[in-house]
Amino acid sequence: MTSSHEALAHPASSAEAAPGNQPGAARGAHGRGTPPKGTASWRSRLYRWDMKASPYVLIAPFFVVFGAFSLVPLLYTAWYSLHHVQLSALDHQTWAGLGNYTNLLSSEFFWNALQNTFSIGVISTVPQLLAALWLAHLLNYRLRGSTAWRVVMLTPYATSVAAATLVFTLLYSWDGGMINWLLHFVGVDPVNWRESDWGSQFAVSSIVIWRWTGYNALIYLAAMQAIPSDLYESAALDGAGRRQQFRHVTVPMLRPTILFTVIVSTIGATQLFGEPLLFGGVSGSKGGSEHQYQTLGLYMYDQGWIIGNLGKASAIAWSMFLILVIVAVVNMLLSRRLRKSP
Amino acid sequence: MRTSTRRSHGPVAFAAVAALTTGLLAGCANDSDDGSPDATGGGGGKGRITLTVGTFGVFGYQQAGLYDEYMKLHPDIAIKENVTTRTDVYWPKVLTRLQAGSGTDDIQAIEVGNITEAVQTQAAKFVDLGKEADKSQWLDWKLAQATTKDGKTIGLGTDIGPMAVCYRKDLFRKAGLETDRTKLAEQWKGDWAKYVDLGKQYMKKAPKGTKFMDSAASVYNAAVGGASERYYDKDGNVVWDKSEGVKKAWDVAMTAATSDMSAKLKQFDPTWDQGFANGTFATIACPAWMIGYIEQKSGDSGKGKWDVAAAPTAANWGGSFLGVPTASRHQKEAIALAKWLTAPEQQAKVFAKQASFPSTPSAYPSLKPQADTTAYFSDAPLTQIFSDSAKTIPAQYLGPKDKPIDSAIADVGILQVEQKGKTPAQGWEAAAKEIKDVLGQ
Structure with a gap:
C-alpha cells in the first residue's frame, strides 16, 4: 500500500525532499519540472514503471521460493495421493482415485495416529500455554536481571530437537533413567516410559512443553508490555489486587496474542514429528510397538520413506493439510466471536 | 529523500532477485560436483x-x-x-x-x-x-x-555377517555353566531352542542384575538368518506367515521373551550400549560385525571376559x-x-x-584380527569360527519388502510380548496386521 502511494506522490515529494545538497535528486527534479518532450516522457515512464514494478520484484523471491519448494510439491503430493506409487518406482503410477483415502479411513493405524496427535497435542499445548502465561506475568514485574531471565527462558527453544530429545530419552529410560530413579524414592515402581500407553505420550509432551514454553512466554511478555499502564493504575485505584489485575486487565488485553499462540501451537502439534521419532530410537517411525505415540507425521514418514508406499503417504499428508484447514476455519470463527464480545 | 533512496533500490532489487534465482538453480544443478580437487584428496593438480x-x-x-x-x-x-x-x-x-x-x-x-x-x-x-x-x-x-x-x-x-554367539565367561562361571567354547557350541549345536534352554539354566543361578541375553529380537534375527525361506519363497511370493523358518525363530524368541531371560533392551538404543558397559546380559547373538561393537561398547571392563562360540546354526545377519x-x-x-x-x-x-567379515572366501586363510581384539575375546579363534559359519550359510530368498516385514515382526510383534506383556498370540496378530499394512493389503 505504502509503496504505490509513494509512487503516485513521487514527482512532488522528490522536488520537496531534495534541496541542493542532493545533486542527483535535484537534477532529476529539474528535469521533470521542465519537460523537454521526447526523453522526459520516456524517462518518467521508466520511473513510473520502476515504481510500480519494484515492489513486486522485491517480494518476488519469497513467491519464487514458495512456488518451487511449497506449492509445486503440494500439488504434486495431491497428484500422488490419487495414485498407487512406490518409492522404488516413482515413474510407475497407477490411478487409484480416492483409493488411498478410503484405505486410510478404514485403517486403524490412521485413526490411532490421529487420536495420538490429538491427545499429545492437548497434553502438550494446554499446560504449555498456561505455564507461558504465568511465566510472562512473573517476568512482567520489575525484576533484578530481567534480561538474564528472559534469555534463560529462550534457551530451550534454541536447543535442537535432536539434542533435547536425546537427553529426555536418557532421563526417561526404563533402566537407570533419572526419572524412574526419582520415582523410586516416593515408592513408585519403575515405569517403562517408552512402551507404556500414557507414559510415552506424557514423555513426548514433556519434551514439547520444555522446548516451547519459553518461546510463548516471550510472546506473551511482549504483548503484556504493550498494555497501557494507566489501565493497571485505574484498576489499582479501584482496589484490584495483582491477581484481579491479571484476570481483568492482562488476560482480556492479551486475547489476540493468546489466539495467535493457540493457532501456532495447534499447527505445531498437528505436525509433531521430530520429538516422537527420536524418542522412539531405532525404528522410531513406528511410534512404539503398539504405535502408542505414533503421530500423523510419523505415520506418514513410516508409510512413505520406511515402507515405501508413497501414494498412501501422500494421502496422509493431504489429510493432515485438510485437518489444518478445518482447524484454521474453527479458529477464525472463534476469533470472530471473541472480537464481537468485548 | 525517501523516494530517492527507494528509486536507487530498483536495480539493486533486480540484481538481488536475479542473483538469488540463478543461485538457486545452480544449487539444484550442482548437487554432485566433480572436477576440482577435494579436501580429502589432499591437493593435486588440475584434471584430477x-x-x-x-x-x-x-x-x-x-x-x-x-x-x-x-x-x-x-x-x-x-x-x-x-x-x-x-x-x-x-x-x-x-x-x-x-x-x-x-x-x-x-x-x-x-x-x-x-x-x-x-x-x-x-x-x-x-x-x-x-x-x-x-x-x-x-x-x-x-x-x-x-x-x-x-x-x-x-x-x-x-x-x-556370519553368526556366532558371544558370551561372558565370567558370568557363565558364576551361574555354574560350562565356559569352554567348544563344549558350549556342542551343547546348543543344531538348534537355537537349545541355546534358549541353556538360558533357563542360567537364570536359575544368574548373578544378580544380569540376564541371559540382550533381547528376544536378537535371537530371532539370529535364528531366522539361518533359514533359506523367510518372508518370500523362491519365486518371490510373500510367505512369511507360512514359512517354517519364521515360525521356528518366532517360537524361540517367544520362549526367550516370556521366561524372563532377556534384559529387554532394544538393539542400537543408548540403553543397549549401557548394557554392554554394565554387563547386564551374558550372551548376545553375534554376527562378525558385532565383534567391533562389543569391544567398543563394553570397554575395558569387558576385556578378557568375553568369549566367542560357534552358533547353533550357520546364519547370516547383515552385509x-x-x-x-x-x-x-x-x-x-x-x-x-x-x-x-x-x-x-x-x-x-x-x-x-x-572385523567386517569378507564375502570372498579366498581371503579367509589370510584373515588376521588385531591382537587386541583377539585378547579381548579370550583368544577365541575368531577367523576360524566365522569362516566355518560363512561357508555353510544357506542361500536365502529375499524380497523387496524384507526390511519392513522384519521390522514389523521384531519391533512390533516381539517387542509387544517382551515389553508390554502381551501373549505370543497377540504379538503374532499385531505383527500380521502390521505386515498387511506394509504390503498395502
Whole structure:
C-alpha cells in the first residue's frame, strides 16, 4: 500500500525532499519540472514503471521460493495421493482415485495416529500455554536481571530437537533413567516410559512443553508490555489486587496474542514429528510397538520413506493439510466471536 | 529523500532477485560436483577426478586407510566419502536420486535388506558389474543376491555377517555353566531352542542384575538368518506367515521373551550400549560385525571376559554391496574403485581393522584380527569360527519388502510380548496386521 502511494506522490515529494545538497535528486527534479518532450516522457515512464514494478520484484523471491519448494510439491503430493506409487518406482503410477483415502479411513493405524496427535497435542499445548502465561506475568514485574531471565527462558527453544530429545530419552529410560530413579524414592515402581500407553505420550509432551514454553512466554511478555499502564493504575485505584489485575486487565488485553499462540501451537502439534521419532530410537517411525505415540507425521514418514508406499503417504499428508484447514476455519470463527464480545 | 533512496533500490532489487534465482538453480544443478580437487584428496593438480562414495554406518574404508592407499596408487583420483549414519535415512534418498538420474554418488553402497528391492526395481540404474569383475571370487549366495534374473550383477559384495554367539565367561562361571567354547557350541549345536534352554539354566543361578541375553529380537534375527525361506519363497511370493523358518525363530524368541531371560533392551538404543558397559546380559547373538561393537561398547571392563562360540546354526545377519549408478559421470574410474575395494585383499584389510567379515572366501586363510581384539575375546579363534559359519550359510530368498516385514515382526510383534506383556498370540496378530499394512493389503 505504502509503496504505490509513494509512487503516485513521487514527482512532488522528490522536488520537496531534495534541496541542493542532493545533486542527483535535484537534477532529476529539474528535469521533470521542465519537460523537454521526447526523453522526459520516456524517462518518467521508466520511473513510473520502476515504481510500480519494484515492489513486486522485491517480494518476488519469497513467491519464487514458495512456488518451487511449497506449492509445486503440494500439488504434486495431491497428484500422488490419487495414485498407487512406490518409492522404488516413482515413474510407475497407477490411478487409484480416492483409493488411498478410503484405505486410510478404514485403517486403524490412521485413526490411532490421529487420536495420538490429538491427545499429545492437548497434553502438550494446554499446560504449555498456561505455564507461558504465568511465566510472562512473573517476568512482567520489575525484576533484578530481567534480561538474564528472559534469555534463560529462550534457551530451550534454541536447543535442537535432536539434542533435547536425546537427553529426555536418557532421563526417561526404563533402566537407570533419572526419572524412574526419582520415582523410586516416593515408592513408585519403575515405569517403562517408552512402551507404556500414557507414559510415552506424557514423555513426548514433556519434551514439547520444555522446548516451547519459553518461546510463548516471550510472546506473551511482549504483548503484556504493550498494555497501557494507566489501565493497571485505574484498576489499582479501584482496589484490584495483582491477581484481579491479571484476570481483568492482562488476560482480556492479551486475547489476540493468546489466539495467535493457540493457532501456532495447534499447527505445531498437528505436525509433531521430530520429538516422537527420536524418542522412539531405532525404528522410531513406528511410534512404539503398539504405535502408542505414533503421530500423523510419523505415520506418514513410516508409510512413505520406511515402507515405501508413497501414494498412501501422500494421502496422509493431504489429510493432515485438510485437518489444518478445518482447524484454521474453527479458529477464525472463534476469533470472530471473541472480537464481537468485548 | 525517501523516494530517492527507494528509486536507487530498483536495480539493486533486480540484481538481488536475479542473483538469488540463478543461485538457486545452480544449487539444484550442482548437487554432485566433480572436477576440482577435494579436501580429502589432499591437493593435486588440475584434471584430477573426484570420485564420491556414498555409504551408511561405518564401512571402515576410511578407517582402514583404503582411500589413501588407492589415491596413492592412482594420483589422478581423489576420493570423497559421503556417509549417512542410518540406513533408513540413506536408502530412500538413494532411491529417489537413482530415479531422478542425478545427485547419486559414483559408488553407492546397498545394504542386504535393500538389495532385492534394488535388483528388482533399480537394475536399469546400475552398471552391470558382473561383466567387469571376476564373479567367482564371491560366495555364490552373496553374488546371487545382487544379480537379476537375466544375469545382471548390480553390486559387488562387501562384508557378510556370519553368526556366532558371544558370551561372558565370567558370568557363565558364576551361574555354574560350562565356559569352554567348544563344549558350549556342542551343547546348543543344531538348534537355537537349545541355546534358549541353556538360558533357563542360567537364570536359575544368574548373578544378580544380569540376564541371559540382550533381547528376544536378537535371537530371532539370529535364528531366522539361518533359514533359506523367510518372508518370500523362491519365486518371490510373500510367505512369511507360512514359512517354517519364521515360525521356528518366532517360537524361540517367544520362549526367550516370556521366561524372563532377556534384559529387554532394544538393539542400537543408548540403553543397549549401557548394557554392554554394565554387563547386564551374558550372551548376545553375534554376527562378525558385532565383534567391533562389543569391544567398543563394553570397554575395558569387558576385556578378557568375553568369549566367542560357534552358533547353533550357520546364519547370516547383515552385509552390504557396492554398486555403480549409470548416472555416475566417471563410470570407468568408479568401477575400478568398486572392484578394488571389494577385492579379497582389501576386504581382509577391513577385517583386520573392524572385523567386517569378507564375502570372498579366498581371503579367509589370510584373515588376521588385531591382537587386541583377539585378547579381548579370550583368544577365541575368531577367523576360524566365522569362516566355518560363512561357508555353510544357506542361500536365502529375499524380497523387496524384507526390511519392513522384519521390522514389523521384531519391533512390533516381539517387542509387544517382551515389553508390554502381551501373549505370543497377540504379538503374532499385531505383527500380521502390521505386515498387511506394509504390503498395502
